[in-house]
Amino acid sequence: MDHTVERELTVPEEVDEVWRSLAQPEWLGDDAAIELCEAGEVRAGERDGFVEEADAPRRLVFWWSAPGEDATRVEIDLDETEDGTCVRVTESRPLAILDGRDLAVEFGRASGDGMGPVALAGGARAGALR
Amino acid sequence: MPAADPADAVFAALSDVTRRSLYSLLGEHGEATATDLARELPVTRQAVQKHLGTLAGAGLVATRRSGREVLYRPTPAPMSEALEWMAEVGARWDDRLAALERQLARGRSMSP
Numbered sequence: 001m002d003h004t005v006e007r008e009l010t011v012p013e014e015v016d017e018v019w020r021s022l023a024q025p026e027w028l029g030d031d032a033a034i035e036l037c038e039a040g041e042v043r044a045g046e047r048d049g050f051v052e053e054a055d056a057p058r059r060l061v062f063w064w065s066a067p068g069e070d071a072t073r074v075e076i077d078l079d080e081t082e083d084g085t086c087v088r089v090t091e092s093r094p095l096a097i098l099d100g101r102d103l104a105v106e107f108g109r110a111s112g113d114g115m116g117p118v119a120l121a122g123g124a125r126a127g128a129l130r
Numbered sequence: 131m132p133a134a135d136p137a138d139a140v141f142a143a144l145s146d147v148t149r150r151s152l153y154s155l156l157g158e159h160g161e162a163t164a165t166d167l168a169r170e171l172p173v174t175r176q177a178v179q180k181h182l183g184t185l186a187g188a189g190l191v192a193t194r195r196s197g198r199e200v201l202y203r204p205t206p207a208p209m210s211e212a213l214e215w216m217a218e219v220g221a222r223w224d225d226r227l228a229a230l231e232r233q234l235a236r237g238r239s240m241s242p
């Protein structure tokens with residue numbers, strides 16, 4: 001039910017170095033761009049978007065979409081570990097059904113059955129579109 | 131038919147507590163008539179039928195006729211869109227993180 005994908009990678013480099021590497025866009029794919037600052041550009045092929053939050057060197061949040069697709073939110077968190085740095089990626093698709101706040105409230109009330117995060121997703125979407 | 135974005139109709143249909151109960155009841159029964167379902171819920175048969183209609187509109191429920199009865203059964207089809215999305219997005223991140231790892235490894239071999 002949850003439209004979220006999570007992936008993790010641990011590399012031996014320190015957090016600062018991994019952050020610098022994120023700025024070299026090749027890893028994102030062909031014809032890619034990434035600016036690690038608020039409102040910066042993010043692009044990979046025909047997929048493009050903007051940075052919502054850049055908290056160097058720990059956290060990057062951006063929104064992007066390919067033509068004809070819903071925008072998705074990507075969170076990248078860098079955490080220091082004993083072995084180096086853990087890169088955690090979460091891409092989520094806010095539920096587009098939240099075209100009315102009433103529904104978000106209804107979902108929120110119906111928490112306890114896995115529906116809770118829906119209201120949060122609605123909030124995140126509203127924030128991004130402001 | 132589901133709406134343009136199937137997830138819209140699915141989540142809207144499941145936003146109602148009675149419809150969620152109905153859907154999970156159908157899951158337990160496999161197949162049931164509106165009368166069967168109304169017996170297990172504190173709502174009228176007419177209300178059950180209306181809710182089943184909403185679930186059917188979202189593609190969550192399918193029907194077939196058996197003699198003088200209409201049988202409802204749950205269909206997992208609409209959810210597969212979400213699963214497909216997750217598989218696709220996950221595979222892309224596997225690729226990107228592998229590329230990031232290679233990128234870092236190249237930096238490693240170049241540094242003194």
